[in-house]
Amino acid sequence: MSTDLIHPGNPVEPFLRTDRMPHIWCPGCGIGTTVNCFSRALIESCMNVNDMAIVSGIGCTGRVAGYVNLDSFHTTHGRAIPFATGLKLANPKRQVVVYSGDGDLFAIGGNHLIHAARRNIDLKVICVNNLIYAMTGGQTGPATPGDVITSTAPYGTFDPAFNLPYLTEAAGAVYVARWTTFHVRQITKTMQEMFSKKGFCFLEIVSPCPTLYQRRNKMGDGLDTMKYYKAMSKVKHGANTKDVPLSRQGEIIVGKFVDIERPNYMELMRNKLHDSLGEQYVETDELTCEEATSCSDCS
């Protein structure tokens, strides 16, 4: 996207750091599409952007935090979820969104993801799954399907891939959905729904990487991927997550798979400490420390 393509009056413009354009993503990449959906979800949910913070890890998707005009954190590889956990616990009223890649969230960060889901930390996790480690040059990732050629699997992958919704549900997420970048309206709606849901929510967005995935696997360009997503996606709300693995060119089951209620970490903590400590428990909404400006008042 170049600067002159951002029209004055473009509704998503206030949500973007337009002074950082052009962005680094390749033509045909799906990440920008997801950011557009995210901005629209913010608008449509009438959220005050000041109430939201976004945390990314490292990778092409990890760069999202740098382009949205929110309190935004580009952390270390795999650690967006624990950073977001600290942010959320110190500031429970804030909506904290984690936005990162499949490799970042499920390989190096896999341990953090399952534990945050287990604890039901109130985070909205958006995973752009391009089926590959893109930023480092197209290596095999934890979500790469079998028989795909990658730069580290020149004869085709053979190590089994994670089924991300199945894993996330098993770990304890209260909300699990999947769409592809063909489903822009559904993505926007799902994001809105996540913003109003308490607890660990997970959205997988299957997204093209024309540069390193499609090309190497002779799957055409971004437009061909859209045609594939359109033809092969089947909406099955409530599908058993066990039945939704992705394959190289097979069916893509999309929809909302999980939407349950379960107390989140903050509620569990408060209840337990209330029960055990009674009057002695000092509940906090924010852990914000004193400001320097109060200095002169006391000394």
Next chain:
Amino acid sequence: MQADPAGVLTGSHFLDGDHACCEGALAAGARFSSGYPITPSTEVVERFAARVPTVGGTFIQMEDELAASITLQGAVWGGAKAFTVTSGPGFSLMMEHLGYAVMTETPCVFVNVQRGGPSTGLPTLPAQGDMMQARWGSHGDYEIIALCPNSPQECFDLTIKAFNYAEKYRVPALVMLDEVVGHMTEKVVIPTADQIEVEPRHFTTKDPNNFHLYAPDENGAPEMAHLGQGYSVHVTGLTHDERGYPNMTPQTQDSLMKRLKNKILDHVDDIVLYEEQDVEGAEVVVVSYGITSRVAQRAIDMAKDRGLKVGKFRIITAWPFPEKQIREIASKVKGIVVPELNLGQMVREVERAANGQCRTKLVPHAGGTVHRPEDILNAIVEVLR
């Protein structure tokens, strides 16, 4: 600013170093900690987990040290004063996030109760083997602040100092205990809150439209911004400009790296703490830190009984290193003796600062227990020979 009385357990207590460290953190205003259990450090967060809900704050036990060392940084940006606690193997895992805190100028505290290594080493026994890791363990060029208490009282006092330095210079500050100091129990006097100076967080009062998150004030460290008040901060571990935006030019890297180093190096006189005894007129000075300084005291007393002119210099701030002080000593004495619970770490700095002006002699010990005072005494005698 003075301490919040809620966190200050005023009175005389009989505490071990780990517990005293926890009390120091609470007195300094820490209301968040994320940890992962490891001997001999866990008592710090065990106490914190029990105490902090009665003060207004949170402890979370994370799934590993990688998580612990970044969760606390999220909490800091969320507004809390926060710390984590670990020992050797966990400290190794935290190194990437030590660097992240340096790069993003996140004020926070890492406590390391050192044990014998490398690897799992000696889980329940002392060493001073992480002194160089503290300084060089993360990648790239950086400065941090590291303090070495030698008693439970100092575990309390220096933990407060560490939080204060962290806020003042927007840098991760390290408290480097060793197992003996962490587990020894002594009298700890905790003053009243109004006697405890606490460095507040330096939040900007500027308008979001003319505020740059990484524009340094005259002290070299930038102001912080409250989240959620329209500042739309962008924090990244990438090399960044004053707005916090990634910028990969060698020029930006050069000026950022120099600023991050100089905001510490320009203030060494404020940061470097040490203790000196009979250095004036001494022929040999024993330079030590942590538990080793207490064993060295015994050796020094024995040497004095024999009529030897021995001084003592105790390193309290290990990083930045008290280079000026050691160079001065080296210009006046025959030799410097450096006992360490490792096979030679801080002695390299001592040698560098002494710059050949006098002999330096290491008294190494691989850890597991403390030195025999006789070994330090022998080194003193040998240097004088």
